Amino acid sequence: KQEVTQIPAALSVPEGENLVLNCSFTDSAIYNLQWFRQDPGKGLTSLLLIQSSQREQTSGRLNASLDKSSGRSTLYIAASQPGDSATYLCAVRPEGNTPLVFGKGTRLSVIA
Amino acid sequence: ETGVTQSPTHLIKTRGQQVTLRCSSQSGHNTVSWYQQALGQGPQFIFQYYREEENGRGNFPPRFSGLQFPNYSSELNVNALELDDSALYLCASSFIARPNTEAFFGQGTRLTVV
Numbered sequence: 001k002q003e004v005t006q007i008p009a010a011l012s013v014p015e016g017e018n019l020v021l022n023c024s025f026t027d028s029a030i031y032n033l034q035w036f037r038q039d040p041g042k043g044l045t046s047l048l049l050i051q052s053s054q055r056e057q058t059s060g061r062l063n064a065s066l067d068k069s070s071g072r073s074t075l076y077i078a079a080s081q082p083g084d085s086a087t088y089l090c091a092v093r094p095e096g097n098t099p100l101v102f103g104k105g106t107r108l109s110v111i112a
Numbered sequence: 113e114t115g116v117t118q119s120p121t122h123l124i125k126t127r128g129q130q131v132t133l134r135c136s137s138q139s140g141h142n143t144v145s146w147y148q149q150a151l152g153q154g155p156q157f158i159f160q161y162y163r164e165e166e167n168g169r170g171n172f173p174p175r176f177s178g179l180q181f182p183n184y185s186s187e188l189n190v191n192a193l194e195l196d197d198s199a200l201y202l203c204a205s206s207f208i209a210r211p212n213t214e215a216f217f218g219q220g221t222r223l224t225v226v
Binding site for chain 1: 116118143145147152153154155156157160168170200202204208212213214215216217218219220222
């Protein structure tokens with residue numbers, strides 16, 4: 001059974017800092033991995049999707065990497081801003097058209 | 113902003129009652145999945161609908177049921193509500209022939225059972 005873990009559970013950084021959020025999964029046989037952002041009480045906003053054959057994806061100040069063999073993904077946020085404050089969730093899709101398996105998220109606070 | 117819309121946004125129900133939540137999927141998407149997110153937890157898969165039939169279910173009891181309509185919109189029904197059913201319910205739409213594309217989520221329905 002696939003399990004997803006995100007460490008740390010919470011993180012507080014000063015504005016302008018570069019930071020890395022970590023995601024690990026127990027079964028390396030995944031179809032893809034998706035990073036989401038969730039504002040308090042709101043739905044999920046998709047940030048990046050990495051297919052199993054890819055090593056990384058970039059969107060603006062965000063870069064996500066995937067190392068399937070070690071069961072890890074990282075989300076790198078450059079030059080953090082207070083508007084980046086949110087919970088970041090990592091989810092893996094074990095096979096095509098199977099449901100997403102989520103971690104519990106990392107709650108990020110960027111202090112001005 | 114995604115094209116997935118959920119209604120209502122908030123709901124308060126009494127234990128033992130029944131509730132129906134609604135979801136309109138993104139244009140072009142034919143698969144709808146429902147997730148339950150308890151406070152401080154990641155979303156947990158409830159079930160998925162494709163071509164108006166359930167084609168996958170998580171570890172939820174039969175009192176959680178659903179429907180998908182010909183226009184791909186969907187309903188989640190929960191009977192005999194329990195206090196532990198209080199959560200954010202999320203709907204996600206996708207296209208079944210393209211599993212390597214992003215799943216898009218709605219804004220969620222916050223259900224409180226008292």
